[in-house]
Amino acid sequence: MTDERRIRSIAIVGGGTAGWLAASILARAAPAGTAISVIESGQIAPIGVGEATIPPFIDLLRFLGIDEPEFVRTTGATYKLGIVYRDWSLPGHEYWHPFGTFGTTIERRPFHHYWHRALAANRNPRIGEFSLCAALGEAGKFRFPDPRAQGAAAGLRYALHFDATTVAGFLRQFAAGLGVQRLERTVATATRRADGFIEELVFADGGRLQADLYIDCSGFQGVLIEQVLHSGYVDWRALLPCDRAVAAPTAITGNRPPYTLASARASGWQWRIPLQHRFGNGYVFSSAHVSDAAATDDLLGKAGTPLAEPRVLRFTAGHRCHLWSHNCVALGLASGFLEPLESTSIQLVINGVFNLLDHFPDRAFDPANIAAYNRELTEELEQIRDFLILHYWGTPRDDTPFWRDVHAVRLPESLRQRIELYRGTGRIRTRPGELFTDLSWFYIFAGLGMRPAAPDPMIDEAVLARAENALYSLRQNIAREVRAARSHESYFAPGQPAAAQGLPASAETA
Numbered sequence: 001m002t003d004e005r006r007i008r009s010i011a012i013v014g015g016g017t018a019g020w021l022a023a024s025i026l027a028r029a030a031p032a033g034t035a036i037s038v039i040e041s042g043q044i045a046p047i048g049v050g051e052a053t054i055p056p057f058i059d060l061l062r063f064l065g066i067d068e069p070e071f072v073r074t075t076g077a078t079y080k081l082g083i084v085y086r087d088w089s090l091p092g093h094e095y096w097h098p099f100g101t102f103g104t105t106i107e108r109r110p111f112h113h114y115w116h117r118a119l120a121a122n123r124n125p126r127i128g129e130f131s132l133c134a135a136l137g138e139a140g141k142f143r144f145p146d147p148r149a150q151g152a153a154a155g156l157r158y159a160l161h162f163d164a165t166t167v168a169g170f171l172r173q174f175a176a177g178l179g180v181q182r183l184e185r186t187v188a189t190a191t192r193r194a195d196g197f198i199e200e201l202v203f204a205d206g207g208r209l210q211a212d213l214y215i216d217c218s219g220f221q222g223v224l225i226e227q228v229l230h231s232g233y234v235d236w237r238a239l240l241p242c243d244r245a246v247a248a249p250t251a252i253t254g255n256r257p258p259y260t261l262a263s264a265r266a267s268g269w270q271w272r273i274p275l276q277h278r279f280g281n282g283y284v285f286s287s288a289h290v291s292d293a294a295a296t297d298d299l300l301g302k303a304g305t306p307l308a309e310p311r312v313l314r315f316t317a318g319h320r321c322h323l324w325s326h327n328c329v330a331l332g333l334a335s336g337f338l339e340p341l342e343s344t345s346i347q348l349v350i351n352g353v354f355n356l357l358d359h360f361p362d363r364a365f366d367p368a369n370i371a372a373y374n375r376e377l378t379e380e381l382e383q384i385r386d387f388l389i390l391h392y393w394g395t396p397r398d399d400t401p402f403w404r405d406v407h408a409v410r411l412p413e414s415l416r417q418r419i420e421l422y423r424g425t426g427r428i429r430t431r432p433g434e435l436f437t438d439l440s441w442f443y444i445f446a447g448l449g450m451r452p453a454a455p456d457p458m459i460d461e462a463v464l465a466r467a468e469n470a471l472y473s474l475r476q477n478i479a480r481e482v483r484a485a486r487s488h489e490s491y492f493a494p495g496q497p498a499a500a501q502g503l504p505a506s507a508e509t510a
C-alpha cells in the first residue's frame with residue numbers, strides 16, 4: 001500500500017458498547033496516525049442491555065491493557081463460569097454449558113467419546129466430575145486459572161457479567177486516553193459520491209464530518225448501513241422465532257451464582273444475571289405466542305419486584321446483507337442481531353473489529369477484500385445461528401404452542417448435517433476458528449438428552465479401562481480444587497482488600 005492511499009480517518013457513528021469497543025480496539029491497533037472519532041447522540045439512548053460475555057472478553061481486556069480488577073469494580077461485574085440451562089428438556093432438569101476444559105484427551109480422541117462409551121457401559125458420569133468450571137459453579141465458588149498448574153486449574157476459563165451502560169462509559173474514558181475524539185451530535189444522514197461511497201456525515205445541527213472509513217454502530221436502525229446504503233436484511237425469524245425481550249433489574253437476594261441462568265419458559269426463555277449491585281432479568285419471547293403485557297407479568301412473577309420500569313425491546317433475528325458496504329462497516333446491533341441465549345453479541349462486535357483489522361483497507365477499498373470480510377463474518381453468524389437453533393429444536397419439550405412450533409423449524413442444511421453426524425457417531429467436526437468448539441456443541445447435545453446411535457469405535461472398553469487411572473486422578477484433582485476455592489460471593493464482600501477482589505491468581509502470588 002502506498003502512503004497516499006492509506007486510511008487517514010475513521011468516523012464511528014454510535015456510542016453504545018459497540019461504538020466504544022470499536023474505538024478502543026482501533027485506537028490500539030489501527031495503523032499509527034489514523035484519526036478516530038466517535039459521534040454519539042445525546043438524544044438517542046443506547047440499548048443498555050448486554051450483560052453476559054464469553055471468555056474471549058477477558059483476552060480483550062488484556063489486549064487493550066485494561067486493569068481487570070478496576071474494570072470489574074467499575075462495571076459492577078461478577079465472574080461467569082458458564083451457563084446453566086433449566087427446564088429445557090424436562091421441568092426441573094438442569095444442564096451445564098461450562099467454559100474451560102472438559103476431561104482430558106486420551107489417545108488423541110476428544111473426551112466426549114469416553115463420555116459416550118461410559119454411558120453405553122451403563123455408568124452415569126456427571127459433567128461436574130470432569131469440568132472444573134461446572135464443579136465450581138455448582139458449589140457457588142470461583143477461582144482464577146493457574147497456567148502453571150498441572151491439573152484442571154490450568155484449563156479454567158471465565159468471563160464476566162457486567163452493567164452494559166457503565167461498560168460503554170468505562171471504554172469512552174479509556175478510548176479518550178488513547179486519543180479518540182468524541183463528538184456529541186446526531187447524524188441526520190450522509191452524502192454519497194458518484195460511485196456510491198459515503199462522502200460525509202450530515203449532522204442534525206447542519207454540521208458535517210468527512211472521513212475515509214465509516215463504522216456504523218448506531219444500533220438497530222443502522223443509520224448508515226441501512227438508511228444511507230440500503231444494505232438489506234437477511235431475516236432469520238423463521239429459524240429463530242423469538243423477536244422480543246422484556247428486561248427488568250431486581251435487588252440482590254441470596255448469593256450471586258458464578259453463572260448465567262437461562263430458564264425455558266412457555267413462549268421463550270428467561271435470563272437471570274448476577275451483578276454486584278443487582279440482578280439483571282429478562283424474558284426473551286416470541287410475540288406470535290405471548291403478548292408484551294403477559295410476558296412482562298410472567299417475568300415479574302418469577303423475578304420479583306423490579307428496581308426500574310420493565311423495558312420491552314423488539315428485534316429481528318438476522319443480519320445485514322452487506323456487513324461491509326463501500327466505505328462503511330456495520331458493527332453491533334447495526335449489523336444485525338442474534339438473541340442473547342449464548343451471550344454472543346458483544347463478542348461478535350470484538351470479532352468484527354479484529355476481522356476488520358485483518359482486512360484493513362486502503363482508500364482503494366478493494367472489492368475482493370470487502371467480499372472476504374463479509375464472507376468470514378457471515379459464516380460466523382451462520383454457525384452461531386445453527387448453534388442457537390439446536391437449543392430449541394433439540395429439546396423434547398412440546399407442552400406449549402411455542403415449543404411445538406420450534407420443532408417444526410426447517411433446519412439449515414449445515415445444522416442438519418451436524419445433527420446427523422452426532423446422532424450416528426457422536427462426532428462433532430468444527431472448523432478452526434469457529435466461536436463454539438466441539439465441546440460446546442457436545443454440552444448442548446448431551447444436555448438435551450441426545451445420544452449417538454453407537455459410541456466411537458476408536459474407543460472400546462479396553463481403551464476406557466486403560467484411561468481409568470487418568471480419569472480417577474482428574475476427578476480427585478477437580479474435587480480438591482473445589483474444596484480449596486473461595487465462594488464467589490467472597491469476591492464482592494465489602495471491605496475485602498483489593499487483591500481479593502479480582503486479581504488473577506498469577507498477580508495474587510507475584
Ligand SMILES: Cc1cc2nc3c(=O)[nH]c(=O)nc-3n(C[C@H](O)[C@H](O)[C@H](O)COP(=O)(O)OP(=O)(O)OC[C@H]3O[C@@H](n4cnc5c(N)ncnc54)[C@H](O)[C@@H]3O)c2cc1C
Pocket residue numbers: 013014015016017018019039040041042043044045046047048049050051052053164185186187188217218219220223245247282313315331332333334340343344345346347
Ligand atoms: C434483550 C437483549 C439482551 C442482550 N443481552 C446480551 C448479552 O447478554 N450479551 C451480549 O453480548 N449482548 C447482549 N445483547 C446485545 C448487546 O446489547 C449489544 O450487542 C450491545 O449493547 C451493542 O449495542 P450497540 O452499541 O450496537 O447499540 P446501542 O446500544 O443501541 O447503541 C447505539 C448508539 O448509537 C447512537 N446513535 C443512534 N443513532 C444515532 C444517530 N443518528 N446519530 C448519532 N448517534 C446515534 C446512540 O446514541 C447510541 O449511543 C443483548 C441485546 C438485547 C436486545
